[in-house]
Amino acid sequence: MKYCSECGSNNLRYREQNSDSHFRLTCGDCHHVFYQNPKIITGCIVEHEGKYLMCQRAIKPRPGTWTLPAGFMECGETVEAAAIRETREETGAKVEIIAPYSIFSVPQIDEVYVVFRAKLIQFSDQPGPETLKVSLLTTSEIPWDNIFYPAISDILKRYVEEREQSSFGMYTGCHENGIVHFTH
Numbered sequence: 001m002k003y004c005s006e007c008g009s010n011n012l013r014y015r016e017q018n019s020d021s022h023f024r025l026t027c028g029d030c031h032h033v034f035y036q037n038p039k040i041i042t043g044c045i046v047e048h049e050g051k052y053l054m055c056q057r058a059i060k061p062r063p064g065t066w067t068l069p070a071g072f073m074e075c076g077e078t079v080e081a082a083a084i085r086e087t088r089e090e091t092g093a094k095v096e097i098i099a100p101y102s103i104f105s106v107p108q109i110d111e112v113y114v115v116f117r118a119k120l121i122q123f124s125d126q127p128g129p130e131t132l133k134v135s136l137l138t139t140s141e142i143p144w145d146n147i148f149y150p151a152i153s154d155i156l157k158r159y160v161e162e163r164e165q166s167s168f169g170m171y172t173g174c175h176e177n178g179i180v181h182f183t184h
C-alpha cells in the first residue's frame with residue numbers, strides 16, 4: 001500500500017501503537033491504522049479409489065509444480081464452501097467435504113492453510129486457467145520431488161499412511177518449526 005485509503009497521504013509507515021505490542025501500518029497524517037492479518041487458503045485432499053486429485057500449477061509462484069487444489073477464501077463465504085469452490089475452479093471436479101484434516105500456518109508469508117478430506121462426486125479433465133493439468137494419481141505416480149510446497153507433501157504423505165490404517169487424524173502446526181499436533 002502506497003497511499004492512505006482514508007486521506008490519500010503517502011505518509012504511511014509502520015509505527016508502534018500504544019495499545020498493543022505490534023508495529024502497525026499507520027498514516028502519519030490522519031492517523032488511520034491499517035490492521036493486516038493472515039490470509040486463509042483452503043483446499044481439499046480428494047482421494048478416489050486410491051488415487052489423488054492433483055493439479056499442476058500454471059501460474060506463479062512456481063509454475064509447473066504439483067499441488068492439491070486450494071486457493072484464497074473470499075469474504076462472505078464459509079471455509080468449506082471456499083474449499084469446494086477452489087477445487088471446482090482449479091480442477092473442474094465436483095467434491096463433497098468429508099472432514100477437516102489439517103490446519104497449518106506459514107508465518108513467513110502470513111498464510112494459514114485449511115485442508116479438508118473430500119469425496120469426488122464428478123471428475124472433469126477440464127482444469128481452470130490456473131492449472132496446466134489435472135490428474136488422479138496413484139501414490140507412486142505423485143511427483144513427490146516436484147510438489148509446490150513442503151507442507152503439502154507432508155500432508156499427503158500422512159494421508160497415504162493413515163489411509164493404509166483406515167484411521168485419519170487432525171493436524172495443526174507449521175512445517176518450518178516442525179510443530180505438529182495430532183489427535184485421533
Ligand SMILES: [Zn+2]
Pocket residue numbers: 004005006007008009027028029030031032
Ligand atoms: Zn491518512
